[in-house]
Amino acid sequence: MGGVVREARSVTAKVLAMLEAFTPATPELTLSELARRADISLPTAHRRAAELVDWGALERGADGRYRVGLRLWEVASLAPRGLGLRDVAMPFLEDLYEVTHENVQLAVREGLELVFVERIAGRHAVPVLTRVGGRFALHATGVGLVLLAHAPAEVQEQALATPLHAYTAKTITDPDRLREVLAAVRRNGYSVSDGQVTLDALSVAAPIRDPRQDVIAAVSLVVRADTAAPITLAPLVQAAARGISRTLAPRPAG
């Protein structure tokens, strides 16, 4: 028994680790890669993967590689914070896009990061780094500032305690400065992120509230940094956000 003892993990944990192995950069993996990334022995990975393919959570390409299956996406679409929100928001995002023809984004907070739930991008809008389903830090983007500004106190403390990554020279990395900005966001009812993610882009975001007035998401508009004064965009974004907030069904708990 001279081998390294692999720390025991539950089957469930292993299956989830296998799903986690897929990333935007590597959406297709061989069985060996999959096993390595999930830190699972090859035979085990083979067995679990077979079950996942059988169900449809994974698919196998013609070359034998594994990728995430459409079936998983179907179930995942039931996530209330994903599609439930998206369905309500879509018409308003459409309007916003039609008026501006710029990138329109919808995001929610997940822990100390944000997740993009929807994004409308025309062919003429500024290219942005973000992807639907992608994560991002809270302190840099427009949506992030809104979500952080209205997050529970403990979340804000944790976020401010973590080193703030500087994406550009303009990114706010000083906690005290960020505190001031967040206060301004709460006062103004919208946020502006000017060159804090990429120097050539600027975003304006506004909060979406549930019927209890809690902020559950944020909409933003991303434009070229020299296109327009943020102040002229804010009313548009706020109008969309209010429209979505108003439409959110009270959905009685029963």
Place this chain on the structure above:
Amino acid sequence: MGGVVREARSVTAKVLAMLEAFTPATPELTLSELARRADISLPTAHRRAAELVDWGALERGADGRYRVGLRLWEVASLAPRGLGLRDVAMPFLEDLYEVTHENVQLAVREGLELVFVERIAGRHAVPVLTRVGGRFALHATGVGLVLLAHAPAEVQEQALATPLHAYTAKTITDPDRLREVLAAVRRNGYSVSDGQVTLDALSVAAPIRDPRQDVIAAVSLVVRADTAAPITLAPLVQAAARGISRTLAPRPAG
């Protein structure tokens, strides 16, 4: 040992059965409901659910109910046939929406059914039954006819062998008639479904092809049945489909 022997299932199968328990109609479940639907004992369901919540595949609401978590949606977004396609198609779908202000849909085939990958609906468009992430039969909708017309022969045979459900009086339920329609779809390069899902709606769809010219998806436009002649919409939908096909990167296998 007088109890009913529950057929043995793997842990993985149980976990997947739990995910499967969630439906559009019931996106939130109590632990007991979850256990019942997945046919799992309560203690086991409790243990698995705890792990899933821990990872983020499930979330617990304030009332203790379980729902699908955003984290699962994140990984599922990596499904190439889901978001990969969506990202490429979105700008074209936007254009189509902007010109028509009608429902725009994007769907792929999954077995003998289709799955809606994206849908743009303004506030003024006809209400439709379909949901993003939802499934539908292939023989009724516009996208379905396109996907079926270009599906492998064995898929077509299976689909034609299955009883064709009549959503309305106009739904094609005769296999021979359907065969003719599919041939016409292949000839014309687009499909028309007039009142075959709901009597008040009409849809026109066109095929999206990968670089090898295989049909991998379909776009459609859904309008009120009395709005316009299908023939005038076809060129618009086909143009969008061709644009998407052209943009699909050959994505070298490396």
Place this chain on the structure above:
DNA sequence: TTTGTCGATTCCGTTCACCGGAACGCCCCG
């Protein structure tokens, strides 16, 4: 207040599903 119901959670002893090492077949490359 008492009683009953339903859901969630924890405990415990049993057991079989899952495990990793090893061996094998396959393909590609040197």
Place this chain on the structure above:
DNA sequence: CGGGGCGTTCCGGTGAACGGAATCGACAAA
């Protein structure tokens, strides 16, 4: 012909997972 990477199957040992039972809390009816 030998080496290496990948996928697949086989096998015997073991501990993760199992269900029954008990406990607890919330709520409604009596």
